[in-house]
Structures are given as C-alpha cells and as structure tokens.
Amino acid sequence: MTAPSQSSALYDASGAVDRVSWLARMEEICEDSGYFDPLGPGHWAFFADEGTTLLVTFEQIDTIRSLPGQMPMGTTLAQEHGWSHLCLIADGDTWYRDPRVFRYFDRLVDDAFFEDFDRVVFYGAGMGGYAASAFSVCAPGASVIAIxxxxxxxPAVAGWDKRHLAQRRLDFTSRFGYAPDMIEGTGQMFLLFDPRQTEDAMHAALFTKPFVAKLRTPFLGDRIEASLTNLGILGEMIxxxxxxxxxxxxxxxxxxxxxxxxxxxxxxxxETARSGHPQRELSVCRSVTRRLSAPKFRRRQQELEDQLGVLSEGDL
Structure with missing residues (x-):
C-alpha cells in the first residue's frame, strides 16, 4: 500500500489547466496502481487500487474539476483510510444510462472484481445516488449510502417529477433502470432525503425493501451533500x-x-417567518441565542419581542 505522504502527492491533479491536461493527469496517476478508462464519450472509470475495502462513487467531471485537488471526492475519503476507490465519472446529466457503462459493470462481475474486497460501499447524491443504488446489484452484500x-x-412511473424533463428521453426501462429493484441483495441501504422536498420524498417512498434505512434531513433542501460534508457527518458515515x-x-x-x-x-x-407565526419564530430565535453567539438571530429576537410586547429573556 502506498505510504500516506506519497499517496497525497500521487492523487493530485491540481496542476491541470483544462480538460485535456486533466485527462492526461488522471491517466498518469493510475499508471502504477489502477486505471483510468473512457467508457464512450460521456463517462470514465477511475480506479485506485489501495486496500481491501472498496469505495464506489458516482461523480461528475465538472464538479470534480472544481475541487481544490481536481480529484473525485471519493478519492480523498478513500485515501484517508487506505481504501481502494472506483469512481464512475459522468460528463453532464447522463444518469449513467449508457450501454457502455452497463457493459463495464458486466465485465467487473464476470471478473469477480467486487469479490476481491472485504467490504464494498456505494455512494452517490442525486443522479449519483440513483446510480449508486442501480449498480449496487453488481456487488451483493455491499452497503449503499444514497442522498x-x-x-x-x-415518466410512466415518476411522471410527477418535473425536474429533469430533458433526461426523461433516456431509457430507464432497460437494464439497471429501476433503482428500487436493483438494491436487492445489498447489505443495507442508507437513504438520506429532505422530507420537505416533495419529489425527493416520493422517490424515497418507492424504496420499500426492509433493509432500507430512511434518514430524514429536513430543511437542507438540495444541499444535503454539502451540508453533511461541512458537518463532518458524511465522511464519518462512509x-x-x-x-x-x-x-x-x-x-x-x-x-x-x-x-x-x-x-x-x-x-x-x-420557514417560520414565512409561516406568519411570530411567536414560533421568536421561539426559534431564543433557542439559537441561548446556545450560540448569533447577532442576526439576537436582533431578530429583539424585533419580535418588541412586536409581540413581551419581555426579553434577560428581563424575566
């Protein structure tokens, strides 16, 4: 296994100035231990062979290149723990609905690739969460964390979700198409969603297997991944x-x-301000200011106390 200091230097593409140089750097990184293979014009498979635990992530090239080291988020997490990492990289909103991606996973199964690892974890968010769920069928016993x-x-199944109209033209009726069926055989799935996001909650409801743990993250909206990362929760879960x-x-x-x-x-x-219930909003502000130094909440608390004609907590 590569020593941590060497590994940190190896898994770094920050010097890439454009997509061409980034692709070249990714190939260079994988020369000694792993591979970086194109899967048609819209996808790549990045594999770093470092340990007996495998983290499989599904990420987008533009997001990866926006990160400080221009490396997949999963690479950083895997590197911290001495794990191997397989990242399926998409160029845009492909939803991984490409026969070349299907054939790639077929080859992994035929080669008993996943059987070489003691544990396998699939992770993704949004489009990546769909893919992590759908392709986990290739690694029986794997854990799945999907945001x-x-x-x-x-549209015949999820016509109520109007958020991805252009991608509805993709074929979701063929292989690996319906994610709730594809998780059959996984060890356990941890599905994180904001129940206040109606469409996300409806998708979550379609995952009905008993081994699916539905973890609610209200008020995070479409920033669940970023928020859980900032809180240190996502990395710890993985x-x-x-x-x-x-x-x-x-x-x-x-x-x-x-x-x-x-x-x-x-x-x-x-949300409480929009609801038109100032007493409820005041309760929220007081809860925050009791625990934290939060000037904006304290100012709003004072405004609400004046509006409602109630004493501030300090005067009680």
Whole structure:
C-alpha cells in the first residue's frame, strides 16, 4: 500500500489547466496502481487500487474539476483510510444510462472484481445516488449510502417529477433502470432525503425493501451533500460503512450537530417567518441565542419581542 505522504502527492491533479491536461493527469496517476478508462464519450472509470475495502462513487467531471485537488471526492475519503476507490465519472446529466457503462459493470462481475474486497460501499447524491443504488446489484452484500436518489426518471412511473424533463428521453426501462429493484441483495441501504422536498420524498417512498434505512434531513433542501460534508457527518458515515459498523442510530447521533449549523438554523428561521407565526419564530430565535453567539438571530429576537410586547429573556 502506498505510504500516506506519497499517496497525497500521487492523487493530485491540481496542476491541470483544462480538460485535456486533466485527462492526461488522471491517466498518469493510475499508471502504477489502477486505471483510468473512457467508457464512450460521456463517462470514465477511475480506479485506485489501495486496500481491501472498496469505495464506489458516482461523480461528475465538472464538479470534480472544481475541487481544490481536481480529484473525485471519493478519492480523498478513500485515501484517508487506505481504501481502494472506483469512481464512475459522468460528463453532464447522463444518469449513467449508457450501454457502455452497463457493459463495464458486466465485465467487473464476470471478473469477480467486487469479490476481491472485504467490504464494498456505494455512494452517490442525486443522479449519483440513483446510480449508486442501480449498480449496487453488481456487488451483493455491499452497503449503499444514497442522498436524494431518484428511483427512475421513467415518466410512466415518476411522471410527477418535473425536474429533469430533458433526461426523461433516456431509457430507464432497460437494464439497471429501476433503482428500487436493483438494491436487492445489498447489505443495507442508507437513504438520506429532505422530507420537505416533495419529489425527493416520493422517490424515497418507492424504496420499500426492509433493509432500507430512511434518514430524514429536513430543511437542507438540495444541499444535503454539502451540508453533511461541512458537518463532518458524511465522511464519518462512509467510514463506518467501510468498517461494517454504520447503523441508523449513528446518523441520528451525528445529526444533532445541526442544532449549531448556521444554514440549517437560517432555513428554519426563514420557514417560520414565512409561516406568519411570530411567536414560533421568536421561539426559534431564543433557542439559537441561548446556545450560540448569533447577532442576526439576537436582533431578530429583539424585533419580535418588541412586536409581540413581551419581555426579553434577560428581563424575566
């Protein structure tokens, strides 16, 4: 296994100045241990062979290139723990509905690729969450962590979801198409979603297998991945899954950190303000200012106390 200091230097594409140089750098990175293969014009497979636990992620090239090291998010996580990493990289909103991607996973199964690892974890968010769920069928016993996964974009099944109209033309009726069926055989799936996002909640409801743990993250909207990353929750969940120790109770314990997370608190405050219930909004502000130094919440608390004609807590 590569030593940590060497590994950090190896998995770095920050010097790439355009897509051509980035692709060349990714090939160079994989020369000694792994591979970087195109799967047609819209996808690539990046594999770093580092350990007996495998993290499989589904990411988009533009997002990867926006990160400081221009490496997949999963590479950073895998590197921290000495794991191997397989990343399916998409160029745009492909939803991985490409026969060349299907054939790639067929080859992995035929080669017993996943059987070489002690544990396998599939991860993705949104489009990547769909793919992580759909292709997990290739690795029986794997754990799946999926953020706001779509079950399908087939309008005959999910016609109520109007968010991806252009991608409805893709074929979701053939192989690996309906994600809730493809998770059969996984060890456990952890499905994170915001129940206040109607479409995401409806997709989540289609995952009905008993081994699916539905973990609610209200008020995070479409920023669940970024928020859980900032809170340190996502990386810890993936680590525990890679060690075979992740349980729903672990998430609920870590989720308590939201009580000190600015974007979450601001979302709750905005919702209570929109609801037209100043007393409820005041309760939120007081809850925050009791625990945190939050000048904006304190100012709003004072405004509401004046509006409602109630004493501030300091005067009680």
């Amino acid at each position: 706001a996964p779509r079950a399908t974009l087939d 680590r525990l899954a890679g060690e075979g120790r992740l349980r729903p109770a672990d998430f609920h314990r870590m989720w308590r950190a939201r009580r000190n997370f600015g974007p979450y608190l601001k979302a709750i405050a905005a």
